[in-house]
Amino acid sequence: MxxxxxxxxxxxxxxxxxxxxxxxxxxxxxxxxxxxxxxxxxxxxxxxxxxxxxxxxxxxxxxxxxxxxxxxxxxxxxxxxxxxxxxxxxxxxxxxxxxxxxxxxxxxxxxxxxxxxxxxxxxxxxxxxxxxxxxxxxxxxxxxxxxxxxxxxxxxxxxxxxxxxxxxxxxxxxxxxxxxxxxxxxxxxxxxxxxxxxxxxxxxxxxxxxxxxxxxxxxxxxxxxxxxxxxxxxxxxxxxxxxxxxxxxxxxxxxxxxxxxKKSPYSPETTGTAREADPWSVLEKVLVELYPFGPKDQEVWSRAGGDLSRLQFHPTGQAAWHAALRTLKQGGGGRNINFGSLLKTAQEDFSNHPQLAMLQAP
Missing domain, CATH: 3.40.50.1460 (Rossmann fold)
Structure with a gap:
């Protein structure tokens, strides 16, 4: 036991x-x-x-x-x-x-x-x-x-x-x-x-x-x-x-x-704290905020080296970002895109954003 x-x-x-x-x-x-x-x-x-x-x-x-x-x-x-x-x-x-x-x-x-x-x-x-x-x-x-x-x-x-x-x-x-x-x-x-x-x-x-x-x-x-x-x-x-x-x-x-x-960090009351230590979760939250229409918004995915044709259509920007980052985490989404290139592109667009400035690739 x-x-x-x-x-x-x-x-x-x-x-x-x-x-x-x-x-x-x-x-x-x-x-x-x-x-x-x-x-x-x-x-x-x-x-x-x-x-x-x-x-x-x-x-x-x-x-x-x-x-x-x-x-x-x-x-x-x-x-x-x-x-x-x-x-x-x-x-x-x-x-x-x-x-x-x-x-x-x-x-x-x-x-x-x-x-x-x-x-x-x-x-x-x-x-x-x-x-x-x-x-x-x-x-x-x-x-x-x-x-x-x-x-x-x-x-x-x-x-x-x-x-x-x-x-x-x-x-x-x-x-x-x-x-x-x-x-x-x-x-x-x-x-x-x-x-x-x-x-x-x-x-x-x-x-x-x-x-x-x-x-x-x-x-x-x-x-x-x-x-x-x-x-x-x-x-x-x-x-x-x-x-x-x-x-x-x-x-x-x-x-x-x-x-x-122990108590899971994925519980609703801790979602906004412990889970945000995960760089992917932080990046997803920020991207939903800055590019509300999803990866196609301001062509951010393409400019980061991605291929939009590799992503599936989703009715909301939040759902689209969630699925796109999951795909990226698995090595999909385009040959030339990765966490670092997507982060760099967002940092160039929003150079004064505090969370982007502190975020580093895992």
Missing amino acids: NPTGYPQGHALLIGVANYQKVSGLPDAILNDVNDVAATLASPKCCAYAPANVVTLLDADATRAAVLKGLDELAARAGPDDTACVFFSGHGAVVGNDSALVTVDSDLADFENTSIGSSELAAALARIKAKRVLVFIDACHAGGAAISKSLTDGKGHEFKTGYTQNTFAKLAVGSGRALMASCRADEVSAVFTNARNSVFTTVLLEGLRGAADKSASGLIKVFDLFNYISEEVPKLIPDNQHPIFKADDLEGNFAVALSQGG
């Missing part, structure tokens, strides 16, 4: 970018796993015991190793604990079902070298923790559309992704829930040169406190998904919609501590 009264959290995080026999994925996938692991284990965030957070990356994420990792998770997670499983990598559609593609999966012998949904669901069912949450970030598109087929150059081919049937199967059971990065017919976006996928970027924000809007000191499952489902479409309007599945979920259970169990 955590000193705050929250039961132990356990996690198995799996990421594959460099496959042995099928096409690879952006390196952001590996960052996703490492960053989620660090956030879960941080005493200032989710406060899981570091020994309870296990990662399997690339060569270590074989079929045998993943199944062993799930068995070990089931062995160490007690009934009163919380267990999280995170997978970032390829999925493959097999009829009306789908399978998790491990680093050593061979399309020529796919049934025996991948992890089918029934086998994966059975492994999850062996976890006796009362709270089990599965995250799947798959069907990645790195900067541009990628092939929706998984091939090995030898005539074997599968459609990438996961079916709704698989998602439902993995969420079966009391206290079980699943969050996936996108719908079955969508792709999970990764902006060029971004550290994380869009889904995992927002997930990390939520786990670091943004999802605890009531300042309860806990990250709760419904609150986390509500945050993710609201924020991801702001970055990828109309193109990516996270999904949530739960078969028998009675309450809004706690996934982890928020801010180590």
